[in-house]
Amino acid sequence: MLEKTFDPKTAEPRLYAAWESSGAFAPTDDPNAQPFSIVIPPPNVTGSLHIGHALNNTLQDVLIRFQRMRGKAALWLPGTDHAGIATQMVVERQLAASGNAGRRDMGREAFVDKVWEWKAESGGVIVNQLRRLGASCDWSRERFTLDEGLSAAVRKVFVTLHKQGLIYRDKRLVNWDPQFQTAISDLEVEQKEVEGAYWHFAYPLEDGSGEIVVATTRPETMLGDTAVAVHPSDERYKHLIGKCVRLPIVGRPVPIIADDYADPEKGSGAVKITPAHDFNDFQVGKRHNLPVINVMDAFARINDSAPPEYRGLDRFAARKKVVAAFEELGLLRGIEKTRHMVPHGDRSGVVIEPWLTDQWYVDAKTLAQPAIKAVEDGRTVFEPRNWDKTYFEWMRNIEPWCISRQLWWGHRIPAWYGPDGRIFVAETEEEAKAQALDIYGHERPLTQDEDVLDTWFSSGLWPFSTLGWPEKTPDLQRFYPTHTLVTGFDIIFFWVARMMMMGLHFTGEVPFQRVVINALVRDAKGEKMAKTRGNVIDPLVIIDKYGCDALRFTMTAMSGQARDIKLSEQRIEGYRNFGTKLWNAARFCQMNGCARVEGFDPATVRQTINRWIRGEAAKTSAEVTAALEACAFGDAANALYRFIWNVVCDWYVELAKPILNGNDEAAKAETQAMAAWVLDQCQLLLHPVMPFLTEELWAQTGERDGFLMTTSWPDLPLAWVDPEAEAEIGWLIGLVGEVRSIRAEMNVPPGARIPLSVTGAGEATRQRLARHRDLILTLARLGDVAEAAAPPAGSVPFVIGEATAALAIADFIDLAAERTRLTKEIATQDADIERTNRKLGNPDFLAKAKEEVVEENRERLAEAEAARAKLQAALGRLETVG
Secondary structure, three states: OOOOOOOHHHHHHHHHHHHHHHOOOOOOOOOOOOEEEEEOOOOEOOOOOOHHHHHHHHHHHHHHHHHHHOOOEEEEEOEEEOOHHHHHHHHHHHHHHOOOOOHHHHOHHHHHHHHHHHHHHOOOHHHHHHHHOOOOOOHHHOEEOOOHHHHHHHHHHHHHHHHOOOEEEEEEEEEEEOOOOEEEOHHHEEEEEEEEEEEEEEEEEOOOOOEEEEEEOOHHHHHHOOEEEEOOOOOOOHHHOOOEEEOOOOOOEEEEEEOOOOOOOOOOOEEEEOOOOOHHHHHHHHHHOOOOOOOEOOOOEEOOOOOHHHOOOEHHHHHHHHHHHHHHHOOEEEEEEEEEEEEEEOOOOOEOEEEEEEEEEEOHHHHHHHHHHHHHOOOOEEEOOOHHHHHHHHHOOOOOEEOEEOOOOOOEOOEEEOOOOOEEEOOOHHHHHHHHHHHHOOOOOOEEOOOEEOHHHHHOOHHHHOOOOOOOOHHHHHHOOEEEEEEEHHHHHHHHHHHHHHHHHHHOOOOEEEEEEEOEEEEOOOOEOOHHHOOOOOHHHHHHHHOHHHHHHHHHHHOOOOOEEEEOHHHHHHHHHHHHHHHHHHHHHHHOOOOOOOOOOHHHOOOHHHHHHHHHHHHHHHHHHHHHHOOOHHHHHHHHHHHHHHHHHHHHHHHHHHHHOOOOHHHHHHHHHHHHHHHHHHHHHHOOOOHHHHHHHHHHOOOOOOOHHHOOOOOOOHHHOOHHHHHHHHHHHHHHHHHHHHHHHOOOOOOOOEEEEEEOOOHHHHHHHHHOHHHHHHHOOEEEEEEOOOOOOOEEEEEEOOEEEEEEOOOOOOHHHHHHHHHHHHHHHHHHHHHHHHHHOOHHHHHHOOHHHHHHHHHHHHHHHHHHHHHHHHHHHHHHHO
C-alpha cells in the first residue's frame, strides 16, 4: 500500500542511484533503433547549479526521456568546460588565501598541476547537482574539454585551419582585462552604467586660424589621437577637411578627415579618432590609413609613446592629469555630467580596455558562409523560429574571431617560435621541430606560444569531438549529427554559431538538426535575478523544500512564456500539489481494489465513464506526443495538468466512486481494471517531466518488469474516442460544473442543499438525469433534481443542452447583501482598471519604466478586466433572481 505522502528526500537519491547503476541512461544497443542524440551545453567546471541550468537541463531531460521511452537509441552526452579564466581565478584565489606563492612565482607547470589537483578534488560539483535534478545523462560517456581526446581534436582543428589560411596572427584591438592580463570575449564583458562626464576639448588648428572642439568620456586616450573626424556633409566643417590640428600636450599634427562615423547631431559633430583604443576608431583608422598609436601597457598604465610626464601613470590618474593640463592651457571648453555604459570584466570587475595587441584570429567570415546557408536551407532549424534572425544578423556581420588568451589553464596554442621569430604550427613539438629543421637546415631552439585558446574554441567542436572525432568511432557514426540542441539565446553568437561553423567545416554536416532556445528565468515581478537584489531562487533549495519533480514541472510548464519566465515559489508549490493530487488518486484507487490486470484491453470496456476516460487518455497521449515532438514543452505540461488534475482526479475518480461502492460486480471489476490502466497512462505520460514520483508510483502500484523510464511510451489509438460517451459525460460535467460555479459566485454556503429544476428536457436529457441522479446530487451538493414546467421564483437559470436548468438560491443567500458585495467588488476592479490605464496611457511612464514593469502593469490590467467581467456576469445572474 502506498504511504500517505510521497517523500522526495528519500525517494529521489534511491531511485536515481538505481537508474544509474542499472545502465538505463545509456542508449539501447538495438541496431534498428533510430538514434536521437543531444550534447549538453557543458557547464563550467567551476559552476554550481543555478535556475538557468535547472530550466535548460530539465528541458533536455524531458526530451531524452520521451525519446528513450519511444524506443529510440537516446543519448544525452554530458560533460564540463574547463572555463579558462574562471578556473584560473578560483585557483589563484585559493593559493593567495592559503598563503602560497602566486602562479607567476611558482611557474606554469607547477601552477597547471595545482589546477588539475583542484579539478580532481573540487571541480565538477555541478555534475552531481545535475543528478539531483534527475538528469538522465549517459555518465559513462562524460567528457571534459581538456581531456586527451578533445585536446587532440583541438590541435588538429587549429593546425588544419592554419594550413588553410583560416587561422592567422594579427595585431588588432581586443577587450583587454588589465587585472587578469588577458584578452577576453564579448561574452565576458559586462556593460555597467556609471557616473561619468563628457569633457569638451578644443584642438587648435595648426595654421592658427581657429579651433575644433571634440568631446570624450576617456580624456587619457587623446594622447593616442591620430585624427579628428567630421561628417562629409556637415557644412560647418567642410572647409576644414584636409587641414590639421596641433594635438595639445603631445604637439603632434593630426589631420581632420571626413567620415560617416561622425554624427553631426551629436555633440559638436567632430570626434577624436584613437585607433589603438576604440573599436569604432580602429575601423575609421583602417579606412583612412591612420597611424595606430598604443599609449597603454598591459596594466592599463601610460606607456612610453606618451610625453614623459604621463609615463607609468594609471589610466585614471592620467585622465585627471590630462583634464588639468587642458584647463591650464585654456582649452577645456566644458564638462558635461552624464551616466553612460562602461565595459567591465564580468569576473575581475575592472574596466575593460580596448587594447592593441598581437593575437591569433580565425577568419570567421569565411567559415560563416556555409553555416548561414545551412540555416537558410532548413538543415538546422531554430525554435522559436524568430531566433534565426538573431543568428543571421550576427553571422552576416561577423568580425575576425580572437582565439588567443593570455592564460595558463587551457589548450596551449600549438605554435612554436624559432630564434628569428618564425612560426611553426604543428600538432606536436616533434612535428614543429621537423618543420624547423627543414627551414633552418639544422636544429634550432623552439619556444612554444605562451597563450592558450579561447574556451569557445574547444567548445565549438563539442558535438563531434565528444563523439570521438577525428577518429571514425562507432559513436560518431551513429550519433552525429546530433538531433537537438537546447540552449539560451545569450550564447547563440558565442557557441551555437561557432559549433555550426566548425561542424560544417570539419564533418561536412550540421552539428544539430534543431536548436531550441529556452527562455530567461526572472523573478515573479519580471526582475532579473541577482544576489544583490536578494531575489535569486536556488534550485537546490527548492528541491530540498518541494522535491525535484515540482521544480521540473514548473520549468516545463512555464517554458513557453516567450523570452522570459516569471518564476515564483508559489507556482512551484502549486505544482508540488499537482504531484500530490496524482499520488492521492493512486492511493484511493489502490484502497478500492484498482489493480493492474494482466491482459486487460481498454477497447472492450462497456461502462460509459470507462469508454469516456479511454478516449480522453488517447487524446491526451496524442496531444502530449505532438507537443514534445515539437519541443512545445509548455503545451505538453498544460495538457498533462488538465488530464491528470481536471479529467482523472476531479472527474473520473469521482464518477467512478458509485460503481466502486456499488453491487454490480462486473461494472466494479471493469472500473477497477480501467482505473489502474488510466493511472498507468498518467504515470507514463508524466514521467519525462516528473520522473521520480512516477517511477515510485510505478514500482508500488503493480508487479512490473523493469523501470518506468524504460517502458514504452503510450501510443493510444484515437479510434478509442467514443462520441456517445464523450457527449454524455461532457453533459454531466457541464451540469455539475455550472452549478458549482453559480454556488461560488453567489456565495452559497457549502452545506446548503439547493434544489435544481429542469425545464424543456428532451428524452435523452431525461434519461441522463435519471441515470446520473445520485451523482448529480452528490457532486453538485443538491437537495433535489426534478423536471418542472417553469423555473421557480428566486432561481438562477442556465442552459444545459436543449434544456434550461434553474438553481433556486433565493432562500439560501441574502440577495441584498450579495448585490452590495458584488457592486463593491466591481467598483474596486473599476478603480484598479482606471489607475492602470492611466499609467499605460502615459508616454513618460512607457518611456522611463523598465520593460518588465510595463509588462507587469499590462498583466494587472488584463487580470482586473477579467475579474470585473466575471463579477459583472454574477451580478447579472443575481438580477434574474429577483
